Amino acid sequence: MGSVNDALREAYVGEAKAALRLKLYAEQAAEEGLPQIAKLFRVIARSEEIHGARALKALREVKSTEENLAESFESEAQVAEVAYGDFVRLAEAEGNRAAALHFSQSRDVEETHAKLYKEAMNHLLEERETTYYLCRVCGYVADGALPEACPVCGAKPDRFEPFS
Numbered sequence: 001m002g003s004v005n006d007a008l009r010e011a012y013v014g015e016a017k018a019a020l021r022l023k024l025y026a027e028q029a030a031e032e033g034l035p036q037i038a039k040l041f042r043v044i045a046r047s048e049e050i051h052g053a054r055a056l057k058a059l060r061e062v063k064s065t066e067e068n069l070a071e072s073f074e075s076e077a078q079v080a081e082v083a084y085g086d087f088v089r090l091a092e093a094e095g096n097r098a099a100a101l102h103f104s105q106s107r108d109v110e111e112t113h114a115k116l117y118k119e120a121m122n123h124l125l126e127e128r129e130t131t132y133y134l135c136r137v138c139g140y141v142a143d144g145a146l147p148e149a150c151p152v153c154g155a156k157p158d159r160f161e162p163f164s
């Protein structure tokens with residue numbers, strides 16, 4: 001038996017994974033014309049998120065925003081949490097083009113995160129405002145202007161979601 005912190009971390013990771021999976025199940029149920037089942041998946045996904053959040057808070061890893069931005073910047077700048085570079089090579093070696101494309105686009109998006117955090121850290125000091133635009137296809141985040149096409153996956157502007 002490991003430490004309580006190990007158990008909290010396991011609970012946090014497990015609940016976070018379950019919540020994401022259930023949200024996709026909810027989308028699938030909605031597409032199949034099953035709104036009540038979709039609702040059930042959504043409410044349980046939210047419930048799992050609450051469990052995950054409680055575990056993460058108990059780990060005392062949510063600090064001041066200044067510290068959270070610095071920590072997020074550092075972890076993005078050092079290594080991406082997911083080793084997309086290795087995954088791309090693996091998918092290419094196995095001839096899995098769809099996976100290779102997903103991994104390489106995700107890697108490209110990850111590389112922009114550190115820059116965004118840096119800007120956010122500056123904005124926080126300057127009290128400047130910006131609108132972010134999220135590509136719903138690949139996750140690319142544009143800062144301040146809606147691109148004519150996603151620079152990572154080529155998606156059109158109507159696939160972007162504004163965060164203003």
Ligand SMILES: [Fe+2]
Nearest residue numbers: 076109110113
């Ligand atoms: Fe990232």
Ligand SMILES: [Fe+2]
Nearest residue numbers: 135138150153
């Ligand atoms: Fe994209």
